[in-house]
Amino acid sequence: MNKNVLITGTSSGVGLESAVLFAQNGYKVYATMRDINKAQALKEKIKxxxxxxxxxxxxxxDKQSIQTAIETIIEKDGKIDVLLNNAGAGFAKTTEQSSEEEIRWVTEVNYHGVVFCTQAVLPFMRKQKSGQIISVTSVGGLVGQPFNELYCGAKFAVEGYMEALATYVSDAFNIKISCVEPGGISTEFMKSAIGKTAVDGQFATGEYLPIFEKYMAGNQKRANESGESVYQTGLEVAEVILKVAQNENPPIRIRTSKWAEDFCRLKTQADPDGTKLVSEIKKSFL
Incomplete structure (x- = not known):
């Protein structure tokens, strides 16, 4: 029986490319998005x-929305083989200049959404004694960066959540856990981040503005001087995700480019794929 995969956030970018790539490789794909009216690009590829x-x-x-989608899949197939937590949103603004609503929003979308979707599929994967949960995080889930503290905080939370989950559900229920960590992605994600976070056309104002201008100049310099492109396409990231899904012994975490690997080196060099640490935790606690 062919495997199925539930993918969140498939209206564009990595999610859309992943949906297409998984389908091309024999998976039955349940491509989901908040606003189904934004599915035109995917519909064209399907046709x-x-x-x-x-x-x-x-x-x-929305927990009810998640539950309804999962019940639909279980009713059709009786199982969920792979959950790809892809939905997320960029956010770059100082803590001082972020509203309570924005802080809650960036956490809801990037962290709580992963937890709620995972929570909803776990009973079925546990019952079938198999499954795989892959979460698209970010190098920002390993390395804190200027003006990205709220986004990084949410992604750090996903990394910790997934790592902790891997210490016991993998052996007990044969549920494989992985984090895929891209660097910059040249997709609608970036445009959305800019549109959502700018204050009067700028990310930072007042005393923060000179720091922000220096930050932007540094970003531009790195992009111009880097022999290995900082930005990947959605398809390049999707190809890494597919390899993780096809791996019998997938990594706990994996970066998607040489640039991302180099960027996170000081955090990851002792245990690049995260499996050593998880193994040590299992020995200590279980």
Whole structure:
């Protein structure tokens, strides 16, 4: 029986590319998004290549929406083989200049959504004694960066959540856990981040503005001088995700490019794929 995969956030970028790539490689894909009216690009790809992709509405910040989507899949297939937690949103603004609503939003979308979707699929994967949960995090889930503290905080939370989950569900229930950690992605994600976070057209104002201008100049310099591109396409990241899904012994965490690997080196060099630490934790606690 072919494996199925539930993917969140498939209207564009990594999610859309992952849905197409998984379908091209024999998976039955349940491609979900908050606003199903934004599925036109994916619908065109489905029609063009006759892909086995089913579109479903799913808002990762709404537990009822998550439950309804999962019940639909279980009713059709009786199982969920892979959950790809892809939905997320960029956010770059100082803590001082962020509203309570914005702080709650960036946490809901990037962290709580992962927890709620995982919580909803776990009973079925536990019962079937198999499954895989892959979460798209970020190098920002390992390395804190200027003006990204709220986004990084949410992604750090995902990394800790997934790592802790891996210490016991993998052996007990044969549920594999992985974090995929891209660097910059040249997709709608970046445009959305800018549109969501700018204050009067700027990310920072007042005394923060000179620091922000220096930060932006440094970003531009790195992008110009880097022999290995900082920004990947959504497809390049999706290809790494697919390899993780096809791996019998997938890593706990994996960066998606040489640039991302180098960027996180000081955090990861002792245990690049995270498996040594998880193994040590199992020995200590279990």
């Amino acid at each position: 063009k290549d006759n892909l086995n992709i089913i579109l479903l509405p799913l808002d990762v910040t």
